Amino acid sequence: MTGTWSLLRLVLRRDRLLMPLWIVFLALAPMGYLSSIKAAYPDAAARQHFYDLNATSATFVVRNGPLYGSSVGELLTWQCGFVPVVVGLIALLTVVRHTRTEEEAGRRELTGATAVGRHAGLVAAVLAAYGACLVHGLLVALGVAAQGVPVAGALALGLGFTLTGWVFAGVGAVAAQLTWGARGARGIGIGGLVLAFLLRAAGDSSATTGGSAGWLAWLSPIGWAHRLRPLAGERWWVLLLGVVSTGLLLAAAVGLSARRDLGAALLPARLGRPAAKASLRSPLALAWRLQRGTLLVWIVCLALVGLLMGGVAQNVADLVRDNKAVADVFARLGGGGAVMDAYLAGTMTLFGLAAAGYAVQATLKLRAEEAAGRAEPVLATAVGRLGWAAAHLVFALLGSAFVLAVTGLATGVAYGDGARLVPAALAQLPAVWVLAGLAAALIGFLPRFAAAAWGLLGAFLLLSLVGTALRWNDVVLGISPFAHLPRLPGGTFSTTPLLWLVLIAAATGAGGLAALRCRDMPVG
Incomplete structure (x- = not known):
């Protein structure tokens, strides 16, 4: 000891x-x-x-x-x-x-x-x-x-x-x-x-x-x-x-x-193949091999939660029918005037925050590979830094979209309205991509503090849930990208805030990739 x-x-x-x-x-x-x-x-x-x-x-x-x-x-x-x-x-x-x-x-x-x-x-x-x-x-x-x-x-x-x-x-x-x-x-x-x-x-x-x-x-x-x-x-x-x-x-x-x-x-280790398959000889294929298990776990877990949340929707309707205070809480979480729309919009916000967790984890895989020394052998080949990093970011961006689509579909199947809930879930994507962009920026500029991306997600989660319920100042709540999303279903849809969020995500992600290309690797 x-x-x-x-x-x-x-x-x-x-x-x-x-x-x-x-x-x-x-x-x-x-x-x-x-x-x-x-x-x-x-x-x-x-x-x-x-x-x-x-x-x-x-x-x-x-x-x-x-x-x-x-x-x-x-x-x-x-x-x-x-x-x-x-x-x-x-x-x-x-x-x-x-x-x-x-x-x-x-x-x-x-x-x-x-x-x-x-x-x-x-x-x-x-x-x-x-x-x-x-x-x-x-x-x-x-x-x-x-x-x-x-x-x-x-x-x-x-x-x-x-x-x-x-x-x-x-x-x-x-x-x-x-x-x-x-x-x-x-x-x-x-x-x-x-x-x-x-x-x-x-x-x-x-x-x-x-x-x-x-x-x-x-x-x-x-x-x-x-x-x-x-x-x-x-x-x-x-x-x-x-x-x-x-x-x-x-x-x-x-x-x-x-x-x-x-x-x-x-437990005995499972021996690998003596040579890689042809399908594994590209940065994207390697990223898929490393990311697929995580992606599957997130999809299954959130789909099950979606089935639960969709299944209790009718109980929520009964609960708030005679309780104006509860209806007001759901209205603050999002949605239009209908109580069920407000409940479902609040549920979509939760799923957006969860999908952001997957996006952060998928992006931070870059830092994990670098810190473990596995990135250097890959980059010693004809693979460039930008291609290597972009392959992982593909899963952070498109994987989160797939997670949200499946989760929205599962919620819609349980509730009986998948036609509206899948687009409502996908409306969370711009804010999710902002988290992925911030994580990429941390990897590029401050690699030792890349894990702080989880702290950012925690702060946004606090603002979106606790801050909204306690009616914090709108300026403070506006720090979270999720505060600028349309509250669907039932809310007013506007493309302007979504475009701004996409631009922020693109700018932070591009900045992180540019910094990654120029800095020393690995950084301990």
Whole structure:
């Protein structure tokens, strides 16, 4: 364990921008939810109406978990039902990034040549993830308690998020020992997260409909966060499940790490072909090989979310029929005068932000290839920098368009109006392309800070969701490119703001490519 604290400081220094951003943003989300709930359901009758409509809705339960009652605290807990999934995802990605990615890039071997213990790097990465999750949980507790929620329930809500993150940090630590590459470790970790979500969803759906499979939710760390019942009669003993599981996963990761060589893995590597196929001998074909898995995952996940969002549309109509405050919230999110149009327009904004996440990830693949040393052998051939970079940007631009089209179609199929929802989804493209252009500009001008593109996306997400719900100043909200899009379906369509956004995306992307062509490569 020698050198653990030094490596922990190194991890915190490398994540000094990204880690505070996600902690603060995810801590602000419950506060925004609480303010919206108080504004939309100011009395017990309105909250009871919401409970009666949604407590037995299988689609709502799959998405957010069980709704235990109609109090403000119980509605808040239910509204935050997806937060544990996000915290778990960030925690496991953080651990994989500072363990298997470090080995894959060769940096772990350099630090290991100093006075550093065998397990110091693994433990430092896990401790960093644990600390971030704990700080996030405490900020959530303090934030909602300051808004009048009982302190004990607020603490249970925050600790539920924390322990979910801890468990999946352990999952990430175990996954990092199993595969030869960071991509495989991320795949195993995310697969475990998806399985946990499906177990929770299946168990809660069964319990809601009177079935006998409610016990499935107890197999899921995400289900534990719900079974803790924050602000609904807390079950503090459920926290022990998370603590024990965290300890077991960390012990398993350390034990597995001791059984393998540095840079090796416990699962056998699949041997590649001795020579590339003819279809792989171009920059675009190589980019397709590297990007196709990510693209498929985003398409499948967002299509499933689209089916859910389209399926609950009728419940939303029933919900807002007699609640003007809720109708006003949806109207602020977008759309025309019709409540359903406003709901669907707000949903399209969410999908646009999600597609921007794919565009950022696809663009940052350029930086990942450069930092890992894989770009140099490619550029040593007849491939030029602009051709190499443009091949990846094709997937950031056209791939995001395909993601939005499929998501809009899935939502339309579930709702029964695909003819309007596919164009409404594609209307988000100019703002998505702005994020891709900004990411390309960071890679070109400030490659060491390329990951700040995620911070920009987080800021725009905060403005589009929390800022809109809390009615922040229009000038502040206008910083986000998503604030200038037409609110479809139902809103007024104008091509002028879309053209400006496309020009901004083109200018930032072209500037990034020009800077990439002129600067040194690689930049560590």
